[in-house]
Amino acid sequence: MVDEIMSDQLEKVVSDNKLVFVDCFATWCHPCKVLSPILEGLVEKYGDRGLKVVKIDVDNNREFSMKNRVSGVPSVFVFSEGRRVVFDDGSGKKMDRLVGVMPEEIYAELVESLLGGDA
Template sequence: SVKKYIDKPVGYFLFLSCYNMFTPQEVLELSQKVSSHYKNSNALKYIKEDAERSNMTSNGQSFIDITIPSMDGGELKLSDIIRDNKLTLVDCWASWCGPCRAEMPNVVSLYEKYHKKGLEIVGISFDEDETTWKNAVKTMNMTWPQASELRSWDNIMTQKYGVTSIPYTILIDSNGTIIGQQLRGEELENTVKQYLE
């Protein structure tokens, strides 16, 4: 197994190929045990940074504050939204993302049900084209605050939260604690319901 041979070349190469089967915590512990030969390798550095990021943004951790250009031309600061609501859902999506569009009716109905009870949603788009982005928001009836750097994947969410696929959701309570990630559909609604009802 990887743990048994982590200090040998074979263990190191196994680790590289299946590191995502371990928790971020285990990844960081294992990367300490790699043979000194590989300690400074780029691959290992990447894996460690990835694990540290996931660790910082996992459930039970405090959110990381971000400021993003909002759709109305101003700026949207995540901490302001969290402060004013019982529950904040950060929803990473893009107009060109099929699965995001397919999930949006669920998010819309969630918002209609729970906004008055204290749920706010922040849409963060991975779009590059402003017109396409704004049209998608209108067409899909997304009435909550929207923000985007219009830089596709080269954005603050991939850098600070390690988002590697969309749709991606992060649920944050009023104390700024992350209480759920990657929740969709029924699972998302049940978590919100438990919290607000």
């Protein structure tokens, strides 16, 4: 299950869970609606291994959006063991979020690499 939270709840969610995906979305955003079932599927598959997915509405959490420079939705932040994950995009560029809708395999590979082991 994917819960919608307010930004002031994020710290507790991150500290209480091994791996957290934070889906920054907007109700008017069509790609956000496409991403939702992908994230729901990840929770079904990996929830018992420590994955938690939460959603933050960027329009209802403007301070969070500005502080984290969320300029495109959907944007997914990833926290592992309480720390924000920074990725290498493959060309040496560092990024701290996944922007847009990626193929489900990308998210699954990320979960696998951070949780370790087989699905």
